[in-house]
Amino acid sequence: MTSIALSPAAPKQMASPVLQGVLWGGAAVTIWGVYLAFARANVSTGILPVDLAFVRYLTAGLIMLPWLLRHSPATMAGMGWRKAAVLTLLAGPLFILVSATGFKFAPLSHGAVVQPAGITIAGMLLGAALLGDRLTKPRVIGAGIILAGLALVAGPSALSGGPIALLGDALFAGAGVMWAVFAVLSRRWAISPVAATAVVSVLSAAVYVPLYLASHGIGALLTQSATTIVLLIIVHGVLSGVVAVFAFGRAAELLGAPRAAAFPALVPVVATLAGIPVAGEFPAAWQIAGLLIVTLGLLVTQRTAKPGIPAKTA
Numbered sequence: 001m002t003s004i005a006l007s008p009a010a011p012k013q014m015a016s017p018v019l020q021g022v023l024w025g026g027a028a029v030t031i032w033g034v035y036l037a038f039a040r041a042n043v044s045t046g047i048l049p050v051d052l053a054f055v056r057y058l059t060a061g062l063i064m065l066p067w068l069l070r071h072s073p074a075t076m077a078g079m080g081w082r083k084a085a086v087l088t089l090l091a092g093p094l095f096i097l098v099s100a101t102g103f104k105f106a107p108l109s110h111g112a113v114v115q116p117a118g119i120t121i122a123g124m125l126l127g128a129a130l131l132g133d134r135l136t137k138p139r140v141i142g143a144g145i146i147l148a149g150l151a152l153v154a155g156p157s158a159l160s161g162g163p164i165a166l167l168g169d170a171l172f173a174g175a176g177v178m179w180a181v182f183a184v185l186s187r188r189w190a191i192s193p194v195a196a197t198a199v200v201s202v203l204s205a206a207v208y209v210p211l212y213l214a215s216h217g218i219g220a221l222l223t224q225s226a227t228t229i230v231l232l233i234i235v236h237g238v239l240s241g242v243v244a245v246f247a248f249g250r251a252a253e254l255l256g257a258p259r260a261a262a263f264p265a266l267v268p269v270v271a272t273l274a275g276i277p278v279a280g281e282f283p284a285a286w287q288i289a290g291l292l293i294v295t296l297g298l299l300v301t302q303r304t305a306k307p308g309i310p311a312k313t314a
Contacts, residue, residue, distance in 0.1 A: 021254030025263035028247035033270020035240040038231065045228075049100030051221055052236055053093050054212045059237020060245075061205025064198035076203075077195040084199045087191070090182035091245065092204035099175035106168025113150045114169050116264040118176020120146055123261020126184045133256050138300050142262060145297030150268065152290030180261055183252045193249030197242060262301040269294060 039052060071077045076084035102111055124143060127133040186196045221229065252260040269291040 017254045021251045021260065024247045024254065025251035025260055026266075028244045028251060029263050029266040030270050031239045031244040031247070032264070032267045033273070035235055035244070036267065036271040038235045042228075042232070045224075046220070047224070047232075048220065049097060049103075050212060050216055052100070052232070053096045053208060054216075054218075055221070055232045056096065056236045056241040057093060057201065057204040057208050059233050060197075060201035060241030061209070063238065063242050064201040065205075067194065068198045068202050071195070071198070076199050079189065079191050079195065079199065083185075083189055083191070084203060087182055087186065087196055088200050088203040088207075090178045090185070091196075091200050093208040095175055095178050095182075098171050098178065102168040102171035102175070104168065106165040106172070111168070111172045113268055114172035115176040116267045117147060117150050118173040119180045119264040120176075120261050122177045122180035123183060126180055127256060127261065130184055130188055131256070139259070139262075142297045142299075142301030145300055146262065146294055147297075149290045149293030149295075149297055152286055152293060176264075179264075183248065183260060186249055187252050187256070193246045193253060196249050197245045200245065201241060259301055262298050266294060266298060 042052060068077060075081075079087075099111065099115060102115075106114075120143060124135060124139060128135045182196075186193075221232075224232075248260065248263070251263060
């Protein structure tokens with residue numbers, strides 16, 4: 001009886017590392033999509049990107065500070081100050097501000113497409129160059145399908161805005177590359193998702209919050225309703241600032257950075273669907289078709305590892 005309980009068949013009944021990675025990646029993009037829909041609604045009511053960044057990092061920093069204090073804060077959870085500074089530069093306030101500034105020059109539909117595309121392509125290329133992850137045929141084909149679907153999601157708006165929109169698109173692409181580099185370096189340096197989340201959150205709060213208070217103040221935020229402030233804390237601070245960062249890092253840890261990098265392509269899918277009740281935006285027929293194509297491309301990129309075989313560690 002004991003031999004049956006400990007047989008190799010038993011672990012197969014549990015979720016494989018690949019399935020776990022897919023679930024973590026799905027959780028991350030779901031949060032990011034909902035976050036984007038709320039961000040659209042927040043900005044339309046007069047809340048500025050700097051306000052959103054303040055709420056995000058103040059909340060995330062306070063949540064993760066106890067963990068960091070228990071895990072060698074003098075050495076930033078063992079990763080060292082140099083690596084901690086690099087990861088914070090890539091995934092901290094600068095990332096949010098670069099992405100948000102793009103909306104000054106290009107429409108929201110551009111940001112929902114260009115930034116995920118930047119993460120997907122940069123993540124695959126950097127993973128191959130720095131981690132030795134092969135660019136297999138399914139990954140390349142899947143990436144092509146994803147880009148085609150994203151282009152269809154953008155639709156006519158992809159050509160709107162004139163030459164100045166290219167600056168916004170460049171900022172969106174830059175933000176996408178920043179996040180891809182963050183994911184690849186976290187894996188290359190063998191930094192756990194919770195350590196990366198804690199260090200980025202606490203350092204971001206330590207640097208950004210005092211600068212925000214000195215230059216901007218919280219007067220604008222205090223004019224918002226209590227319900228709005230609570231939603232800002234939950235969506236931007238807890239979910240996007242902590243849970244999504246950890247979830248994406250866990251997906252990269254289990255699947256490898258190149259395949260995890262394909263998941264942000266689903267952000268427009270979630271954002272479009274969440275935008276219906278949150279922002280009152282309804283997708284057009286071509287956008288729905290594009291979302292289905294993006295989903296197909298993501299499934300193709302995941303057909304690269306044998307079930308039960310964990311992603312290669314750095």
